[in-house]
Amino acid sequence: MMLVPCPWCGPRNATEFRYGGAAGARPDLVSATPQQWREYLYTQRNPLGWSREGWYHRAGCRRHITIERHTGTNEVRLAEDG
Amino acid sequence: MSLTTPNPTSTRVRPGRLAPQPGEVIDRRRPVTFTWNGSTHRGFQGDTIASALAASGVRVFSRSYKYHRPRGLLTADFLDPGCSVQVGDEPNVRGGHRLVENGMVVSSQNTWPSLRFDVKAVNGLAGRFLAPGFYYKTFIKPQLLWPLYEKVLRRFVHAGEVPEAGTGGVSGETFDKRYAHPDVVVAGGGPAGMAAAAAAARTGSRVMLVEEEHELGGHLRWGDADDLATLRDLRAQVAAEPGIEVLTNAVVSGRFDDNWLSIVERGLPQVFERLVKARAKTLIVAPGLIERPYVFEGNDLPGVMLSTAVRRLVNLYAVRPGSRAVVLTANPEGDAAVEDLRRAGVEVAAVVDARAGDTVVRATGRSGVSQVELSTGARIACDLLVTAVGWTAPTSLLNMSGDRPVYRPSAARFLPDPQRMPDDVLATGGIVGDGTVTELVAHATAIAGAAARRAAARARAIGEAVPTRGDDAPALPDPDPTPVDVPVLAPADHPELFRSSTHGFVDFCEDVSSKDLVIAIKEGYDSIELVKRYTTVTMGPAQGKLETVNTVAIVAEATGRTMAETGTTTWRPMYAPVTLGALAGRIHEPVRYSPMQRWHEQHGATPLVAGQWIRPEHYGDPAAEVRAVRTGVGIIDVTPIGKLDLRGPDVAELLNLLYVNKWSKLGVGKVRYGVMCAEDGVVMDDGVTGRLGEDRYLMSTTSSGAATVWEWVEDWLQTSHPDWRVHVTPVTTAYASINVAGPRSRELMARLVSGVDLAPDAFGYMQVRTGSVAGVDDCVLWRIGFTGELSYEVHVPASYGLQVWEALMAAGEDLGVVPFGVEAQRILRLEKGHFIVGQDTDGLTKAYSSAVDWAIKLDKDDFAGKPELVWQREQGPTTQLVALQPVDRATVPEEAAQILGEDGRIAGRITSSRMSPTLGRAICLGQLEPSLATPGTLVTVRLVDGRDIRAEVIEGLAHVDPEGTRQRV
Structure with missing residues (x-):
């Protein structure tokens, strides 16, 4: 089981967290086209390499954090703005 | 017949118990009585089932998987493919490992009518009947008969009997789970493992030393006087370190991300098996080597054994494994076996030295080996054939860490590739190379030093990564950054010996022969992974530990490739078998009660x-x-x-975002019903929220949605609107x-x-x-x-x-x-036509299908799910929530019963249904196509028993008091 680097609690077991999927900004509702909205909702890129992800430390500090994970090696690091 | 002493009337010594041996593990003061297939046998405390039976002269322990050939001891340890037995209720017990106990009821598995006269041995005569892929070739058609084939085939498999549900298990025993956070885990308690554990502990590391056998020592235990002296010394070193926790009869079964290790502990008091989940800072892999069987005709006959099996039997259990032996040896350990046999009084009829180019061609005999034919043409009568042809490095844990072992022909074995090992995994002992015990200990000590330093560096990094670490927390370790000098432990030269000039068994568990592998390759299954799946080689209980390298060698030979080119199959967790009980562990299922539970x-x-x-x-x-x-x-x-206490000046703005309806104008002292949608427009939760004060609200959610909604609210506040001033406290x-x-x-x-x-x-x-x-x-x-x-x-x-x-x-x-209670409440709300999220809606039901159109305020700038609801309204909903009443007042259609359109297609479903005590008739809610949703429409509902009934769509959702006068009084 991988360790997730929580910026508040330190590295903790992944089971303490809920995976929130690839992190991406919510499009602006007024200007977003249907295409952009659906991409945001349903299209997951699933790259081989570094991916920005939201994780929620539900069994810890209950903070939503953003980390970067290498999908090939499960190497993780806290995003700059995590 | 019990033969605890040699038969004095015989001129030749017979198999049986020897005089006390210097390294024996049996306690002769504590005899043990047990039964084997109904007859009583004796052994001593410390005996395994296999050693106790071997001491009484038992040679045949089981029948093989496909051909029902008689099988005896091969390795005399946990891996022994020939002695899986039934112990009481417990099937598939490893007889070479499980210690015998007083009163144990042991039997051979799935042999009929008896181990000696197994009628299914006819399979062996049928020959090609069970050729590789025979399942696919013989039984594939007609498909309808598969269940029948399965039943027939099942009778031929030698698995044990699983007790009926509810009757199984040993009373008073349970399964358990444990978490551990050691600095260093050492997998393997042989000389290298013991030395590594002691060295790491001396630097202050907390060490977990895990040994699969019942005691520490590895091969030193069946060694000579010097080995036994070293064993005593290393055991004393381990015992002297309080920082070492020794787990025997336990095995590191898997290595996962970030050194998360699964360790299976067996046979603890009152605990049948315990799964330890250990987060190790560093892992030292020191499993030693596994002796490899040799492939030749008759290599599975009872009486054909590996040299380590013979040395275990003689030195640990004081068992004479035969009377007249032929020994094929290619290494010093094989030579030592010759000495052990002579000391045990076994007549050594021939020593075949593979280093000189001689080998064994075939063994013959009926229920055991009686003659061996050599490459010289000589034929020698014997009842024991011992082979010592090389070693397999059990690299599983290294593979699980990302390593790819490399084949080295000069050493005739696969070796780890240090370049590919992660920083937190190290290896020592036989898996790395060969040497004297002193050299092994020196290597292990150096590796342990490196492991301890890396563990300390890791502990420091973890500690520094915790910003909330208090000033009064214990000081972090200060690791020595200088790299440790690790002496070279080179693998010794060893002749490559995999198969003789004849064909024999490669996988003793699955009954796969070298000929089967050659046939599979001829049929086109030319990659090692395909051969494995087609023939099931390496897929039995030994999981490749005995047979993988031989498989690689035979595939390489048959395809004309080198072993390095052929490669190995992948070693995956679990390295050792683990019961489902241990995986389930103790049941920790929290239950919640209200304060009124006692009254209820x-x-x-x-x-x-x-x-x-x-x-x-x-x-x-x-x-x-x-x-x-x-x-x-x-x-x-x-x-x-669910109840959430919301406070702050921006709560109304938050509510506007969370709910589809409007909240800006909710006055103090008012409550409002609200519906929440996820971003895909699907109804997620509903409930009422009340404004208790200027900046204070109490939100209610559904019982099942309480946790989800709380996390969802936190998500919005933390990630999208951190500027909003709102405090959320769950007060459920x-x-x-x-x-x-x-x-x-x-x-x-x-x-x-x-x-x-x-x-x-x-x-x-x-x-x-x-x-x-x-x-x-x-x-x-x-x-x-x-x-x-x-x-x-x-x-x-x-x-x-x-x-x-x-x-x-x-x-x-x-x-x-x-x-x-809840049931009455369900009826009451159904009479009133109030829907339940998750019952009258599902994971695809958007708000416009939930009869809450009145609540959805698309003129709000933003709320969760708005774009999807805009489109749902433009396109029109695919289903609508409606109330229905069956024409026959007394028939209550089952929930989830389908509603059919005029042409018989499925047009909807009943989502809630009950007999209404108030109206004295059946009432329903359902999801229905809009074309049929007009009040007054009669639809067909198909019941579970196949009958169709008629039901009428009524106006609105309320069956009782549609005007709502009763609740407003």
Whole structure:
């Protein structure tokens, strides 16, 4: 089981967290086209390499954090703005 | 026949128990009696099932998987493919490992009518019948007969008997789980492992030393006097270090991300198996080497054994494994076996030295080896053939860490590739190379030094990564950054010996021969992974530990490739078998009760499991409870309803975002019903939220949605709107919640409430007040109507819940107050046409399919799910929530019964249905295509038993009081 680097609690077991999927900004509702909205909702890129992800430390500090994970090696690091 | 002493009348010594041996592990003062296939045998404490039986002259332990050939001991340890046995209720016990106990009932598995005369051995005569891929070739068609084939084939498999559910298991024994956070885990307790553990502990590391056998020592245990002296010394070193926790009869079965290790501990007191989940800072892999069988004709006959098996039997268990032996040796360990046999009084008829180019061609015999033919042409009579042809490095844990072992022909084995090993995994001992015990210990000591330093560096990094670490926390380790000098431990030269000039068994568990592998390759399965899947080689209980390298060698030979080119199959977790019980562990399932639970139990409530909560389903007669609420007054425990305390100046803005409806104008003292949608427009939750003060709100959610909604609210606040000033506190269990419902509820409430004017014009429908109930201050009361009756939902500080409940029951006695349960509430809300999220909607039901169009305010700038709802409204919903009444008043269609269109296609489904005590008829809610949703439409409902009934779509959703006059009084 991988360790997730929580910026508040330190590295903790992944089971303490809920995976929130690839992190991406919510499009602006007024200007977003249907295409952009659906991409945001349903299209997951699933790259081989570094991916920005939201994780929620539900069994810890209950903070939503953003980390970067290498999908090939499960190497993780806290995003700059995590 | 029990032969604990040599038969004096015989000229030749017979298999049996020897005089005491210097390294023996049996306790001769403690004899043990057990049965084997019904006959009584004796052994000593410390004996394995296999050694005790071998000491009494037993040679045949099982019948093989496909051909039902007699099988004896091969490795005499955990891996031995020939002696999986049934012990009482427990199937597939490793007889070479499990210690014998007094009164044990041991039997061979799936042999009929007996081990000696197994009728299924005819399979061997049928020859090609069971060629590789025979399942695919013979039984593939017709498909309809597969269940029959499976039944027949099943009888031929030598697995044990699993007891019927409920009767199994050993009484008083259980399974368990444990978490550990050692600095260093050492996998393997041989000389290298013991030395590594002691060296790491001496630097201050907390060490877990895991050994698969029943005691530490590895191959030193069956070694010479020097080995035994070193063994005593290393054991003393381990015992002297309090920082070492020794787990014997345990195995590191898997290595996962970030050194998360699964360790299976077996045979603890009262604990059958325990799964240890250890987060190790560093892992030292020191499993030693596994001796490899040799492939030749007759290599599975009872009496053909590996040199380590013979040395274990003689030195650990004082068992003479035969009378007249031929030994094929290619290494010093094989030579040592010759010495052990001579010392045990076994006549060594021939020593075949593979280093000189000689080998064994075939072994023959009926129920055991009786003659061996050599490459020189000589034929020698014997009852024991010992082979010592090389070693397999069990690299599983390294593979699981990302390593790819590399084949080295000069050493005739696969070796780890240090370049590919992660920093937190190290290896020592036989898996790395060969050497004297002194050299092994020196290598292990150096590796342990490196492991301890890396563990300390890791501990420091973890500690520094915790910003909330207090000033008074223990000091972090200060690791020595200089790299440790690790002496070279080079693998010794060894001849490559895999197969003789004849064909024999490669996988003894799965009965796969070298000829089967060659046939598979000829049929085109030319990659090692394909050969494995087609022939099932390496897929039996030994999981490749004995047979992988031979498989690679034979595939390489048959394809004309080198072994390095052929490569190996992948080693995956688990390295060793683990029971499902250990994986399940102890059942830790939290259960939640309301403060009134004791009262419910005392008053005959039928419990209902609702998620984590246990709730009263009813108190005997749900229909009577419904009538009481409609005519008088009832109270229900609704504590599980989710409750969030929201405070701050921006709560209204938050609510506008979370709910589809508008909240800006909700006045203090008012409550409003709201619907929440996820971003895909699907209804996620609903509930009422009340404004208790200028900046203070109390939100209610469904019971099952409480946790989800809380996390969702936090998500919005933390990631999208961190600037909003809102505090969210979950108060679900801070309050006990009671709904007081029925036309006489106001009368009952008036007797207990103080500080709140209950007059209809002072405390109207959809309003909230705070006040005192039954003397308990700080209660929140809201007037809402899930049941459709005049009702008050009272949220009481949890510790006073029972008092208020009992006060309501006592004060309402003359009013005929009754408690009602979840079932009555479901009926009441269905009569009223209130839908339940998740029952009348599902994971695809968007808001416009849920009859809440009135609540959806698309003119709001933003709210969760808005774009999807805009499109749903433009396109029109695919289904609509409707209320239906069967024409036959007495037939209640099952929930999930399908609604059919005129042409017979599925046009919808019943989502809720009950017999209404109020109307005396069946009532339903359903999801239905809009074309059929017009009130007055008659539709067909197909019942589970296949009958079709007619039902009418009614106006609105409410079957009872559609005008809502009862709840507004």
